[in-house]
Amino acid sequence: MLIQENLSIEEKLKILSDAAKYDVACTSSGVGREGKDGSLGNSRLDGLCHSFAPDGRCISLLKILYTNQCIHDCRYCINRRSNDTVRTAFTPEEICRLTIEFYRRNYIEGLFLSSGILDTPDHTMDQIYQALFMLRRQYHFNGYIHVKAIPGADPALIERVGFLADRMSVNLELPTAEGLRTLAPGKTREKILKPMRQIQIGIARQMEREGLLEQKGVVLPPSVSTALDSSPRHMPLPGEISASVPSAAAGSGAVSASSIRSARPRVIPGRSIYGNYGLGRVSNRKEYFVPAGQSTQMIVGATPESDYQMMAVAEALYQNYGLKRVFYSAFVRVNDDSLLPDLPGGPPLLREHRLYQADWLLRYYGFQASELLSKDRPNFNIFLDPKCDWALRNLGEFPVEINRAPYGTLLRVPGIGTKSAMRIVSARRQAILRFEDLKKMGVVLKRALYFITCSGKMMYPIRISEDSIAARLIGEERRKNWELGESGLYRQMSLFDDFHMEACSVRETRPSAAEAQETITGEF
Amino acid sequence: MVIFICDDSFEGILCGVYDAWMSRLGHKNVKLVVDGQYNMELFAEYRDSVISQEKARSVIQAVRRKISEHAYAWIYRASLSFEPEKADWIYRFLIYGFHIGSEITTCLHIPAVQEIFRLNRAVGNEAHLLTEFLRFSEWEGGILLAVIGPKNDAVSLLMPHFSDRLRGERFIIYDEKRKKAAVHVSGTDWYMTEGEEAARLAELAGQTDSGEYAQLWRAFFNSIGIKERENYVCQRSHLPLRYRPYMTEFQ
Numbered sequence: 186m187l188i189q190e191n192l193s194i195e196e197k198l199k200i201l202s203d204a205a206k207y208d209v210a211c212t213s214s215g216v217g218r219e220g221k222d223g224s225l226g227n228s229r230l231d232g233l234c235h236s237f238a239p240d241g242r243c244i245s246l247l248k249i250l251y252t253n254q255c256i257h258d259c260r261y262c263i264n265r266r267s268n269d270t271v272r273t274a275f276t277p278e279e280i281c282r283l284t285i286e287f288y289r290r291n292y293i294e295g296l297f298l299s300s301g302i303l304d305t306p307d308h309t310m311d312q313i314y315q316a317l318f319m320l321r322r323q324y325h326f327n328g329y330i331h332v333k334a335i336p337g338a339d340p341a342l343i344e345r346v347g348f349l350a351d352r353m354s355v356n357l358e359l360p361t362a363e364g365l366r367t368l369a370p371g372k373t374r375e376k377i378l379k380p381m382r383q384i385q386i387g388i389a390r391q392m393e394r395e396g397l398l399e400q401k402g403v404v405l406p407p408s409v410s411t412a413l414d415s416s417p418r419h420m421p422l423p424g425e426i427s428a429s430v431p432s433a434a435a436g437s438g439a440v441s442a443s444s445i446r447s448a449r450p451r452v453i454p455g456r457s458i459y460g461n462y463g464l465g466r467v468s469n470r471k472e473y474f475v476p477a478g479q480s481t482q483m484i485v486g487a488t489p490e491s492d493y494q495m496m497a498v499a500e501a502l503y504q505n506y507g508l509k510r511v512f513y514s515a516f517v518r519v520n521d522d523s524l525l526p527d528l529p530g531g532p533p534l535l536r537e538h539r540l541y542q543a544d545w546l547l548r549y550y551g552f553q554a555s556e557l558l559s560k561d562r563p564n565f566n567i568f569l570d571p572k573c574d575w576a577l578r579n580l581g582e583f584p585v586e587i588n589r590a591p592y593g594t595l596l597r598v599p600g601i602g603t604k605s606a607m608r609i610v611s612a613r614r615q616a617i618l619r620f621e622d623l624k625k626m627g628v629v630l631k632r633a634l635y636f637i638t639c640s641g642k643m644m645y646p647i648r649i650s651e652d653s654i655a656a657r658l659i660g661e662e663r664r665k666n667w668e669l670g671e672s673g674l675y676r677q678m679s680l681f682d683d684f685h686m687e688a689c690s691v692r693e694t695r696p697s698a699a700e701a702q703e704t705i706t707g708e709f
Numbered sequence: 710m711v712i713f714i715c716d717d718s719f720e721g722i723l724c725g726v727y728d729a730w731m732s733r734l735g736h737k738n739v740k741l742v743v744d745g746q747y748n749m750e751l752f753a754e755y756r757d758s759v760i761s762q763e764k765a766r767s768v769i770q771a772v773r774r775k776i777s778e779h780a781y782a783w784i785y786r787a788s789l790s791f792e793p794e795k796a797d798w799i800y801r802f803l804i805y806g807f808h809i810g811s812e813i814t815t816c817l818h819i820p821a822v823q824e825i826f827r828l829n830r831a832v833g834n835e836a837h838l839l840t841e842f843l844r845f846s847e848w849e850g851g852i853l854l855a856v857i858g859p860k861n862d863a864v865s866l867l868m869p870h871f872s873d874r875l876r877g878e879r880f881i882i883y884d885e886k887r888k889k890a891a892v893h894v895s896g897t898d899w900y901m902t903e904g905e906e907a908a909r910l911a912e913l914a915g916q917t918d919s920g921e922y923a924q925l926w927r928a929f930f931n932s933i934g935i936k937e938r939e940n941y942v943c944q945r946s947h948l949p950l951r952y953r954p955y956m957t958e959f960q
Contacts, residue, residue, distance in 0.1 A: 195928050203932040220873040227874045233841045238934035241943025286922045290845045517937045532937055611815040625823040
């Protein structure tokens with residue numbers, strides 16, 4: 186390993202931002218804080234993206250590693266121990282100067298600090314703490330800070346860091362424990378979930394103190410509420426953590442298909458179905474523990490998991506670990522390793538995109554992973570987005586009457602998003618809406634028109650059959666591809682056609698209760 | 710048809726609204742245009758609308774009292790738009806507004822409301838992007854200077870954000886197209902300036918440092934993108950080309 190001590194700050198910045206770029210989380214949202222006299226910076230609830238890199242990803246934070254030295258040998262990681270690259274580390278002063286000067290010039294919204302593991306997790310976490318402490322207390326930086334919690338670090342250290350940061354994240358890396366064992370030999374599921382649970386309990390405890398749990402729609406899983414009741418002032422002991430996760434996850438998976446339909450969660454505009462784990466607007470007078478909540482990321486395509494498994498894991502994380510966001514990172518083959526898949530077509534970007542689309546459907550549109558995918562249809566449609574795909578498989582729920590349907594139902598229409606649904610709900614109190622009005626409100630009519638009526642009429646006569654609507658949605662130029670691969674997938678049963686019933690049962694959209702349970706409990 | 714010519718400013722448009730309304734000619738028989746941005750029409754009588762604080766103030770008061778603060782914010786932002794038809798749309802919007810009241814901002818089935826909604830959204834969106842894409846550079850004495858060239862006159866919308874964020878800093882945001890500048894000295898107060906003072910600022914813009922941190926920022930920008938994921942179309946849709954001449958990393 187080549188450790189360079191006397192590099193210039195520009196060379197260090199190049200090396201340590203290059204090493205950090207594979208981490209996807211770059212949001213600056215979740216906390217609204219006004220500026221303070223004598224300090225630099227404020228924070229906006231909705232976050233700001235200050236630039237966009239040539240890969241189209243936003244640059245909102247100064248995303249750097251504290252050091253790229255690491256004791257682990259994770260096969261997918263560019264900073265793995267056995268890679269022969271130049272290693273270096275920032276000093277806390279350098280991090281502070283860069284952050285402050287970039288922030289003043291409006292280049293960035295704050296700091297994203299991650300790190301390779303230097304010697305021990307505790308030592309690394311302590312170094313990060315020193316840097317953040319200096320930035321907040323000596324340089325009086327009041328902007329956004331996102332920091333990684335290092336798995337295996339002392340809970341007391343993580344808590345101290347949490348009071349300086351706005352958002353914390355622990356990367357799950359791979360959706361299954363098995364994948365983690367093969368590709369990241371130094372890490373285990375338990376080690377990763379432990380700090381996640383700790384942060385969740387810290388956030389929940391603070392929200393309880395502020396009386397925000399109900400207002401933010403947070404429903405605590407049993408293990409967290411017992412932790413809150415039993416030890417209100419201490420950090421949870423390692424033993425309590427993740428003890429009861431499987432039962433909670435199983436509970437969510439064991440719901441039968443019919444009760445899923447009736448128990449659709451209530452969708453509240455602008456709020457995640459799983460509740461907002463985080464404080465949102467905060468004052469400058471108090472100290473808060475991770476006010477913008479926590480996030481995590483999973484690598485897509487490094488291990489053979491299906492989209493269904495990814496979504497089930499994401500759903501369980503939202504339900505049981507109170508995450509604000511789960512990020513998906515298309516696997517980029519930076520190392521030549523025999524255990525890594527060869528991706529001749531480049532990183533699985535479309536797959537990543539579909540996962541993000543579905544992720545939004547889970548959090549803001551009241552969908553459940555089991556509605557979008559099933560064990561028999563484990564991957565997303567490459568031609569259609571998950572919402573269109575769901576709508577085509579459930580044509581029985583359509584068309585929806587724009588002037589009457591409740592908000593939650595409007596949200597399920599392809600081409601209508603949260604904003605346009607809200608606009609429709611408030612505008613139809615004033616007048617009966619027509620198709621022309623919808624267009625001006627931001628509804629994407631080219632997708633929505635197959636699924637809606639205005640005053641009982643569709644925009645123009647349409648054959649309500651899955652195949653014809655699918656072909657129109659996909660568009661003429663891709664129609665050929667579609668017909669080659671997937672024709673006949675969407676077809677309503679009719680009395681006069683000869684259907685092979687066994688083929689039909691394969692198309693069953695929801696898994697049986699036992700199957701769902703198996704898949705989800707298998708994860709944790 | 711009587712056409713009222715008003716000055717291209719919020720006050721100017723409000724005075725135009727006042728004059729058109731008080732002329733008692735009937736809403737169908739009047740029209741508002743912005744000075745310098747209209748075509749002459751046959752069979753029309755042109756009247757200049759004179760700016761006066763009283764006229765503007767009385768319209769503002771009426772809007773805030775009889776319609777809503779929300780509607781007031783909408784017409785203010787719409788008045789900053791670059792589209793010349795804005796004055797007439799604001800007039801049409803207010804006709805409905807005084808009739809319907811505070812619910813007007815939800816009445817998206819009315820064409821005048823749709824237009825004001827659209828202008829408000831376009832101006833708001835550009836202001837939002839400018840809070841992201843605007844770049845300061847340091848001038849002697851630690852004064853920060855940013856130059857922008859937006860489509861809409863959005864400088865005044867940026868100032869509350871930046872003067873809260875950079876409380877202790879002295880900074881200037883200069884709009885190159887309109888020769889207008891907003892100046893922040895300390896605390897959260899700021900003021901706008903036009904004409905000669907703003908023109909002097911333009912000269913200073915050439916003298917700021919393109920120093921150490923700009924270089925570091927470019928280095929960071931160049932190393933943060935992932936080669937395997939290159940996607941310039943996506944980059945362009947998020948960060949339109951017209952903002953780039955003013956941004957450090959693209960200079």
